[in-house]
Amino acid sequence: MLLDLQIRDFALIRNLDIEFQRGLTVLTGETGAGKSILIDAIALLLGDKGSPQMVRHGAEQAEIIGSFSANLASAAWLDEQELAAEDDTLILRRVLPVQGRSRLFLNGRAISSQQARDLGAFLLDILGQHAHLQLLKPERQLTLLDRFANGDALRAAVAVSWQQWRAAQREWDRLTQNQAQDAAQREWRQFLSQELQQARLRPGEWEELQEEEQRLMAVEQIRAGVDLALRALDEDDGALLRLAEAQRGLNQSAQKDPRLEDSLQLLDAATIQASEVVEGLRGYLHHLEAEPERLDEIARRLQELQDLQRKHRCDMTGLFALREQLAAEFAAEDSGKDPLAHAAEILEKSRRSYLQQAEALSANRQEAAPRLALALQEQVRSLGMQHAVVELRLDTQTAEKSWTNAGMDRVEFWISVNPGHPAQPLAQVASGGELARISLALQVLLKLEEVETLIFDEVDVGVGGAVAERIGRLLRQLGATHQVLCVTHLPQVAAHGHQHLHVEKSVADGQTESRLRLLQSAERGDEIARMLGGSEIDASLQNAAQKLLQDAARSSGSPQGTQRG
Known part of the structure; x- marks a missing residue:
């Protein structure tokens, strides 16, 4: 999970130090205050491309430092890359100069942007309008279907049989080439x-x-x-x-x-x-x-x-x-034995074994696909996409060249968000906010545990009222098992946060700055009231804000683990 973040001279931020808790952390503030700057900074730590224009005006360089706790997947990657640390704390540092090349460091050692991206895949997901969403990738959609269908064991068996089949194929090819040698x-x-x-x-x-x-x-x-x-x-x-x-x-x-x-x-x-x-x-x-x-x-x-x-x-x-x-x-x-015939026998046996395992996996997917489509459809409809129709289109490949260690199937999520419009692939239809809500629905539906930290940006664009309250409850529910950061402009969502960060813009020494601070309980009420009614806050808005906070506190979803802050 993300433990803390330090930002120096980045965009509108001069100096920021913030610690994060488990559970749901909401970020609020006026439009243009710089709420998404925080997410941009985290994305830079994890290998996103930076530019000199991101450095605060008048500064020579921007610096971002983030501390993360390692999980099993990231620890295994660190061992593979020979970057393992003495403890389970990972300190990523990004230096972005006005002139010269940007640099990335992990626990004091220089790493490449690609290494940072690979590591980031084990640490967190950024889900929103400007995110590189894994959800749009067919292989990711296939993994989600298998997770819903409890098909991990079947998929692992297919991967093993595929490796055996490919090894047998390579041996047969080698012997064929050897036999083709002339006298x-x-x-x-x-x-x-x-x-x-x-x-x-x-x-x-x-x-x-x-x-x-x-x-x-x-x-x-x-x-x-x-x-x-x-x-x-x-x-x-x-x-x-x-x-x-x-x-x-x-x-x-x-x-x-x-x-x-x-x-x-x-x-x-x-x-x-x-x-x-x-x-x-x-x-x-x-x-x-x-x-x-x-x-x-x-x-x-x-x-x-x-x-x-x-x-x-x-x-x-x-x-x-x-x-x-x-x-x-x-x-x-x-000796009288034909090694090529023996290799061909092994090849055919391993192919049959792969086919048997892959067909069982396909059958499991065929049975689960409509159930996942219906469950996801119900979830996204409750999140403000009331006319959504979700389909999972599963295509089983018959050509051997298309078979992989994940089986013979290709799956793609199709969706129609407007009545009368035919379904199309998810990547061609959904907006950034809709994609974030679909991702939220999948996270809650499948209870994914691949990463501990989930960041939602633009998840509540274009919704309000009961839908916003539903989004808030789902995020809080997800915060019971994950660390969740959400940029929001809706009070119904903000009220569900376990931790509330407020971003505000001010002018100091003739320069505009964005500042971020942790709100205490009384300040939270004022911020929720502001989000409900604007700058003029009266007793009715205060009461409404308190009711939102009380209702959210009664909802399920207490974060697990020790909190920081």
């Missing part, structure tokens, strides 16, 4: 396989040969070093002679002082070890040979292995893998 290609693969088999590749051979080659090429250097060590140990004035002299001297002293016995034993051990070193080095020199023939043999073998690596563009591990792969392919081909 020359097969002969070439056989040659490669035989070449690798005849190369007698052995694990670790490459490293062993390189080590042996290095030793053989350094025979003279090794011999010189061993000779030097022997002279130092065993010449007339070498270490062995000195050790023997030390033994004699220490042995005499130890006879007179037993405390020297440990030192004498260590010296004896050192003498023995030095003698063993001398014997070992003499034996090593006796067998040390240059072996030029062996060196040539190693060079030829290393060159052979290097040529194979270069030819196949891989290392020794890759050569082993290629040898086994080719051997397995020819073994399968020579």
Whole structure:
């Protein structure tokens, strides 16, 4: 949910800090006061395109900061993008300069506008005249139908079977292409396989040969070093002679002082070890040979292995893998089994499985579509579209190329809002306010939980009286499970808010500013009275405002969770 919002030098707003609660928050104010600026600011945080004209006159840049609490879907997206934070608070920041490019940050890290839009899809929906409504997308309408029809499990099964079918199709395509190779290609693969088999590749051979080659090429250097060590140990004035002299001297002293016995034993051990070193080095020199023939043999073998690596563009591990792969392919081909026929059998089986699952999903949709159309029609009629006729047109695709992981169906919401006019696709008929009301009806009807925050703009355009009161009750009902923000000019809607924000325009230092403040209970009555009757507020308007507030408070829809503010 949206926790708080900070705005600096954006449009008519100089400086704004506001915290938000769960439940229904209504935004009211005079026409032109800037109620929609708040929504525009939130949309910018979530990747909408900005322009320098949005910066307040006289300022160098606008800055918008919003804090959101993460949900499971957004947390999974953050992990996928490697943007996960230490806690569940997401801080989005948008900087919009007069000159230069706009910048977006998430928890202090720069992100793209597309990333902000992707994240925003998990956090909130903006529903209104200027929103990019998901409702207009056919795939979204199909999802809504499945939700109404309790078809999520069926849809998940279709998605799994579709993946299996596509994987089987890819394998069949691969084998078909392989089988289509001509005889020359097969002969070439056989040659490669035989070449690798005849190369007698052995694990670790490459490293062993390189080590042996290095030793053989350094025979003279090794011999010189061993000779030097022997002279130092065993010449007339070498270490062995000195050790023997030390033994004699220490042995005499130890006879007179037993405390020297440990030192004498260590010296004896050192003498023995030095003698063993001398014997070992003499034996090593006796067998040390240059072996030029062996060196040539190693060079030829290393060159052979290097040529194979270069030819196949891989290392020794890759050569082993290629040898086994080719051997397995020819073994399968020579075993009498037809891999293409086996793949075709799997392909047909997976296709039948997908078709069975998709047909069950289609049947579920066919049964639910008229019920959803009727339920939605009743809801939107109660919201001021009293002549609305809603249809759900479901088209099952027979061509395989049109099948998807969501099944074989295409669905589209059609609506007629005026008597005597035929129904048309929703996107071609409904106005912004009507779309917002349809979205509100669907949210309440389906109790969608995909996002926690819903923002309604222009939801009450062109309605009043009982319809407005009905809209207010539905919004308050929705606020029991969601965080709902609604820009409204109707007192019947505003009275249902759990939180009431008032936007007003004033002039300070010769510049026009929009300011927003949280209204307390007494101030709410005054604002509702103003919305009822204008600038002249008398006792009857005050009483009417109080009655609206009392009636709204008695209606259902208390927000769940801890409130802020």
